[in-house]
Amino acid sequence: MLIEFRVENHRSLRDEQALSMEAARIGDETDSRPREVPNQSMKLLPVVAIYGANGSGKSNVLAALTYMKEAVNLSHRLWGPDEGVPREPFAWGQKREELSLFEVQMIIEGIRYQYGFLCNDVAFVEEWIYAWPNGKKQIWLEREGDQFKFGENLKGENKVIEGVTRPNALFLSAAAQLRHSQLWPLFSWFGSIHSLNLTGGPAAPRRVLSTQYRDERELVEMLDESSEGRQRTLFDEDPPESVLNQFKAMLQAADIGIVDVRLNRDELTGAGRPLRGSRFQLKHQSESDDAWLPLEQESGGTRTLFRLAFPILRSLRTGSTLLVDELESSMHPMLADLIVRQFNDPEINKRNAQLIFSTHDTNLLGTLVGEPALRRDQVWLTEKDARGATVLYPLTDFKPRKDENIERGYIQGRYGAIPFLGDFRFPAGDVE
Template identity: 25%
Template sequence: MLPQLLEFKIKNFRSFYSEQVISFGDNAARSVTALFGANASGKSNTAKALNFFKTFISTSAIAGNVFNGIPLPVQFPNKPQYDPFLFKQDAYKEDSSFSIKFKHTDKIYIYAFSIDNDRITSEILKEQSNNSKKMKVVFKRDAERRLSDSAEKYGFGRKLVEKTRNETLLITKAREENNKYANIVFDLLSSVDVFLGEIPQQISYVMAFELFKKKPELKNQIIKLLNDADFSIRDFSFDETKGLNNQITVQTTTTHAVRDNERTVIGQQKLDFAQESMGTKKFFEIAAPIIEALDKGSTIYLDEFGAYLHPQLAAAVVEMFKSENINKSRAKLIINTHVPAILDKLAREDIVLVEKNLAEESVIIPLTDKSVRKDESFEKRYRQGIYGGVPIMSANLRL
């Protein structure tokens, strides 16, 4: 079984100032976490935070701001990205912090780091003890590069620190030396995929194309899923070309049936994917990662889920992850969405609200914190604004 993502903490990043926690449940049977909130509440910033966490760990040991021609998430060469909360005095002088809790094999781990505009200010990895089940410190590093007493024992000693720049995480550098604990953290990273809503479509197609090259058997599964979703696509193909600087361009073509006046299929018609509807394009973008997640048992975070999709189709995707017959690998789906129609497909433990407080800070509120009954109509009460997480419109706007 792949590592399980249990909890993610964010502090002083974009619209989040005070520490906020998203719990994904410690029960393997819980397969969906759905974040609901008004526009500009901060839902997408949770996806961006998790994406930054993953990307920064993977790339912090790389000098400069470009790797293999791909811009890295840094503002200045050799400096970590620092994107603090902007609506509080002096928040830009404070650290941004991220922490993740996960299960790997039979143990629980917590890995966290903090950064400012110049360097790593703290980093820590904890592991569940074999005997007491308490969390022991594997290593801890502070802003002055001082280490915990335990660090040397587990391969995070002075020699590693001397090879590590101020803006590089020890866990990233230790990965280069095949450190056991670094490999555990990277196992978690490889089991979590984040798909941001703002990724250009061309990049999405390239990602799908690369996935099909690795796993050509996915194609038939996606065609079946497209047919089940009533998109009438009989087949699709990719044509890869390389331009200047080896930049990949992918031309996507879909195949539809051609019928005579009696509606009998007499041939096929190929369409450039640009001619398909926006809903078809959006569903196609997420189809491959959804199927791969269900196959591998990994975690997938879909930002702006349901945009351009019919509510029944969005609900069907959620039901796929909730179904024990389909989701046999115990894959996890994380979404942020504006589609209330899926609420009644969820348990109260699955639902998380994201709101802005009076200081314009995003806050995360599990629905279970609101003393909600299990048998409530979540969609009806959410639409009524009883739970919060909806726009507060003026009377003039409602007219």
């Protein structure tokens, strides 16, 4: 589970900002949302929402973590030796020439790790790995320029990996390609992060499959089976715990009238393997047997839910981190509420998956349908300062009372992070 993410000098995140998943000491012991972590005294949150005005930088917080993931996954394997480090620093002023910082603290199989790096446009200037396998800090790696210092507790072919680590590649990225067993859990943790409506920016080459396409391809492969010559549909019988049945349950719970899903086989190759252009067809509740529509002709909300459902199920099934920009986009507020509550529910989210998302949906803060979907410490806010830089801060800085109407307070500007709207009027003579 992610404990904390720190970033500096990435897009609008000019100065160092930190997003913490550690639960605050609020509420009572009956609240099951904070998760106890083996061998750790802290409790961690399965969900965090980031609110803020348009252009305040909330999406950039998620994009920064996505960038870090792509740097770990791709820098050794796909970045060209002479391409430098494809970062996106703050766009103006002296900060443009300064270093960018990315750092995470996380728990993997009960062990706490701290990993991060500093970079400029040319190279990774620093990189570090610390671990607490027995509750005591161990230094595994400290890199400064082309100097690598390895701690005695980091076993393996460290010198060999050092020799193939380019200035514009991360040691962790190179170590993964040489299957360094001790560092593999860290690399795998980054690989399990799933981003929706986000990209790693210049860190992710175009030739890498998009996240959305990988999701669709996996679903196509599950559907692309036949039994006695007939086409398989999503709602054929499967074991209750199967991904397809869980996918079905999520679509039905959303109450959007979808009763079946199939592939448009006209867009498959003759060998039966899926093309990039493969499309899904959805069957609607109807007296007619041919009530099928291509996914592209469905409403925006149905398309959004369809493409969200599979990554959500994967995250819940594997206990991984899911990043979503504008979770509520084109969806009914109750659907966003349903998704948040699934991650918060320990009976559904048994592997402690985490959902971090940006949103404008104030319904998640309100009490219209009972207890708010979000705890007070699950709400973070962004706003721009006088220099045009993003400031990220938790709602708990304002120490809201347990019975305080957070939705009303946010809309009224009590916590900042809302736009200041001017008097926008058309001249009377220009309007007919």
